[in-house]
Amino acid sequence: MSLRIALLGLLTVSGPSSGYDLAKKFEKSVAHVWQAGHSQIYPELAKMTADGLLAVGAEGARGRKIYSVTPDGQAELRRWLLDHSPSTTTRSETALQSFLVPLLEPDEAVTVLRRMKTSAQAHLAELEELRAARNAIADPAGRWGMFGAYALDLGIRQTRGVMEWADDSIADVERRSGTA
Amino acid sequence: MSLRIALLGLLTVSGPSSGYDLAKKFEKSVAHVWQAGHSQIYPELAKMTADGLLAVGAEGARGRKIYSVTPDGQAELRRWLLDHSPSTTTRSETALQSFLVPLLEPDEAVTVLRRMKTSAQAHLAELEELRAARNAIADPAGRWGMFGAYALDLGIRQTRGVMEWADDSIADVERRSGTA
DNA sequence: GGCATCATGTAAAAAGTTACATGATTTA
DNA sequence: TAAATCATGTAACTTTTTACATGATGCC
Structure with a gap:
């Protein structure tokens, strides 16, 4: 559908x-x-x-x-x-990794979390580039000027959220293992 | 996989x-x-x-x-x-709706966005209940005590993010249509 | 003439969903 | 003894991914 x-x-x-x-x-x-x-x-x-x-x-x-x-x-x-009310279910490899990460040793977990943050950062850059390209063309007051814009905004916020979460989780793993 | x-x-x-x-x-x-x-x-x-x-x-x-x-x-x-670095790609019906929502009339768009906020709120409640249930059982200092915990935290943050985004988007649609 | 890119498809396999089917055991 | 729930599976279908296949047009 x-x-x-x-x-x-x-x-x-x-x-x-x-x-x-x-x-x-x-x-x-x-x-x-x-x-x-x-x-x-x-x-x-x-x-x-x-x-x-x-x-x-x-x-x-x-x-x-x-x-x-x-x-x-x-x-x-x-x-x-x-x-149609959309399903709230997510299927995300990143989320699955974050779920399983406590199975690793603390230092390994930190490595994995850092990689997630890096890839979120790269993804954020792509989304921001998309937004810049959009802003250069679309007239936000036009008939469908906001087409795609709210979703892009959501994506950017969510990706920033992942980065913050990664930082906090790294800090948590380090605190727990006394490696801080 | x-x-x-x-x-x-x-x-x-x-x-x-x-x-x-x-x-x-x-x-x-x-x-x-x-x-x-x-x-x-x-x-x-x-x-x-x-x-x-x-x-x-x-x-x-x-x-x-x-x-x-x-x-x-x-x-x-x-x-x-x-x-394995996980793909950052998301496939979300909610995000797709948010993408397409500018195709609707402003008042319809607001209705749809409000529904999204409501369902995010319900989802948040489920996740928080899950967390409460987890905290009651799991020993966070145990061998795998944090199994699933980081993912839950991420989910809760992301869901709160959706709610904030919905509020801001509703305000934006209303401002643009002068319905505020 | 050769290479890039335009343009459309099919085929096979993997992953995911929904529905059907069956039998054992516990509990009221 | 009837209903609930335990327990395992298969079948049919839809969706998604990856790979194969082909021909036209424009550019160098």
């Missing part, structure tokens, strides 16, 4: 686009909340067309297929946003 | 257990970082045994199979914790 919804949203904001375009845009925007490669996107677009959520316009150069959202598609997207 | 690792960790801390026990413990502890039902756990335990990571002890009452971690299993877990 979620992949459909992400595609409907992207297509709504971008206007009629090809699968290739959507795959590119996916990478550069939705990717920090949902991931999908072209091998998942192409078949899904076909299914969505079969289900009446999308329509294929004229085939462009090089056999490009230009998809656009039908009224049924618009309704589907609206319904999901308004009626 | 991650399911294996979660099972290895749980089995290390619990000591020899049956699939049924592990499924129960999964629900009550690892579940907030990784989810799996018994229909995924039973076959995975069988595969892990075939791969030499687990050993089956005597079959207990009612045909219970008691699994324990082999040295190979211990090594596998250690290796994953020490050498």
Whole structure:
């Protein structure tokens, strides 16, 4: 379901686009909340067309297929946003590592936690770059000017949160082991 | 891979257990970082045994199979914790909704954001209850006393972060639409 | 002509979800 | 003895990942 919804949203904001375009845009925007490669996107677009959520316009150069959202598609997207309460469940390798880290010796645990902090820092840099790129283009007062913006903000806050948590956890491990 | 690792960790801390026990413990502890039902756990335990990571002890009452971690299993877990840097990618329906929410009218967006805050609040309550239950049993100075504790702390912080973000986003939507 | 990139797909495998199925034991 | 819960599994389906496959167009 979620992949459909992400595609409907992207297509709504971008206007009629090809699968290739959507795959590119996916990478550069939705990717920090949902991931999908072209091998998942192409078949899904076909299914969505079969289900009446999308329509294929004229085939462009090089056999490009230009998809656009039908009224049924618009309704589907609206319904999901308004009626569907999203599951709060997370599935995160980082969280799993943080769960298991007490199985290691204190010095090893500290190494692992430091690595997590470093990778959070790198992730933060990416998100902030994304935000800078967004701010350079989008007009926040425009029709869909805030599309993606709240999610980016959330991502940045969460990532900063991971960094703070890592610092505090490192300090805790050191205090407990008397290595401080 | 991650399911294996979660099972290895749980089995290390619990000591020899049956699939049924592990499924129960999964629900009550690892579940907030990784989810799996018994229909995924039973076959995975069988595969892990075939791969030499687990050993089956005597079959207990009612045909219970008691699994324990082999040295190979211990090594596998250690290796994953020490050498594997986890992907930072998130896949979250909540984040996807937050991404798409600007497609709605301001008042609708506010409704959706409020619902997210409410569900974060409920989730926070669950996590805090889990922590209370943990604190009542576990000795934080014991061998694996902090098993799961850092992850719980992270989850609680992240969930509080979502609540703050929701408040700020609601305020932002209202300010932009002049509904404040 | 060769290389990059545009553009679309399929196939196979792994992971995850939901539903079905069955039998043993405890407790009320 | 009926209901709850213990205990294990399989089957069907959906979703995701990784790899394979192919042809067109533009640029050097």
